[in-house]
Amino acid sequence: MPNFFYQFNFYLFGLIAIASAIAFVTRKSPVAAALWLVNTMFCLAALYVMLDAQFIGVIQVLVYAGAIMVVFLFVVMLLNLGQPTEIADIRGKWGKLAAAFLGLALLAQVAALAGKRLPEPFIPGTGYNAETVRDLGAVGSVAQPLFNEYLLAFELTSILLLVAILGAVVIGRRRRIDAR
Amino acid sequence: MLAESLALSAVLFSIGAIGVLTRRNAIVIFMCVELMLNAVNLTFVALSKVYGVAGQVFVVFVMTVAAAEAAVGLAIIIAIFRHKQTVNLENINLLKG
Numbered sequence: 280m281p282n283f284f285y286q287f288n289f290y291l292f293g294l295i296a297i298a299s300a301i302a303f304v305t306r307k308s309p310v311a312a313a314l315w316l317v318n319t320m321f322c323l324a325a326l327y328v329m330l331d332a333q334f335i336g337v338i339q340v341l342v343y344a345g346a347i348m349v350v351f352l353f354v355v356m357l358l359n360l361g362q363p364t365e366i367a368d369i370r371g372k373w374g375k376l377a378a379a380f381l382g383l384a385l386l387a388q389v390a391a392l393a394g395k396r397l398p399e400p401f402i403p404g405t406g407y408n409a410e411t412v413r414d415l416g417a418v419g420s421v422a423q424p425l426f427n428e429y430l431l432a433f434e435l436t437s438i439l440l441l442v443a444i445l446g447a448v449v450i451g452r453r454r455r456i457d458a459r
Numbered sequence: 460m461l462a463e464s465l466a467l468s469a470v471l472f473s474i475g476a477i478g479v480l481t482r483r484n485a486i487v488i489f490m491c492v493e494l495m496l497n498a499v500n501l502t503f504v505a506l507s508k509v510y511g512v513a514g515q516v517f518v519v520f521v522m523t524v525a526a527a528e529a530a531v532g533l534a535i536i537i538a539i540f541r542h543k544q545t546v547n548l549e550n551i552n553l554l555k556g
Contacts, residue, residue, distance in 0.1 A: 304481070304491065389469040420512050420515075439527055446531045451537050
């Protein structure tokens with residue numbers, strides 16, 4: 280049973296994550312929005328560590344907060360979008376209504392599912408065991424299935440990244456190269 | 460802490476979906492999609508504590524796909540900005556015919 284300190288930190292980081300996400304959605308300036316999203320990701324990284332996924336927590340900070348968000352901020356800087364005046368804010372009345380309806384519907388689904396029990400095949404069995412982590416370490420316990428059962432998917436990921444890099448370069452280059 | 464994690468993930472996903480629907484800036488919409496992917500990652504990690512470590516492997520894959528998506532999507536946004544001088548979705552209707 281988790282102790283009080285664990286639970287307190289869990290709720291603390293969860294509430295900070297929700298507050299940052301709300302601030303992220305409501306900020307007009309994209310730079311402020313991006314920084315609030317980074318804050319959300321840091322809180323999620325802390326939660327990953329508390330959920331015994333230390334390696335995922337580290338690459339959450341390195342890849343998401345460190346790499347992907349920097350790309351977003353670079354694009355904001357490249358396109359010179361920092362001024363909130365030229366950035367349109369929330370859509371009209373109907374957009375707000377639709378968004379509120381969708382949010383309430385999603386939350387109602389969550390509330391409805393909260394009362395249900397898991398079907399029999401999904402009842403957790405042995406699954407996660409602390410011995411694996413103790414034997415292989417936090418990285419090894421992820422690497423073990425990644426390079427055995429999911430090796431094909433892992434290799435296909437490299438092709439995906441290659442295609443993404445080529446696509447980004449081809450789409451992002453200037454047209455003058457064609458005209459020449 | 461499984462129930463709390465799943466609830467937090469659902470709330471974050473809802474906030475991301477609301478952001479996608481209400482914002483008009485294409486870059487912010489992309490960031491909202493990233494937030495939704497993060498919420499799904501939290502579900503994977505929380506369930507990996509119960510069902511085995513394979514959920515964390517899927518998180519690694521989701522992060523890779525998110526990185527690829529960000530690279531290509533932002534390149535598309537830059538190309539559209541060169542064409543239209545805006546990232547406001549109200550003014551981008553290239554596929555409208």
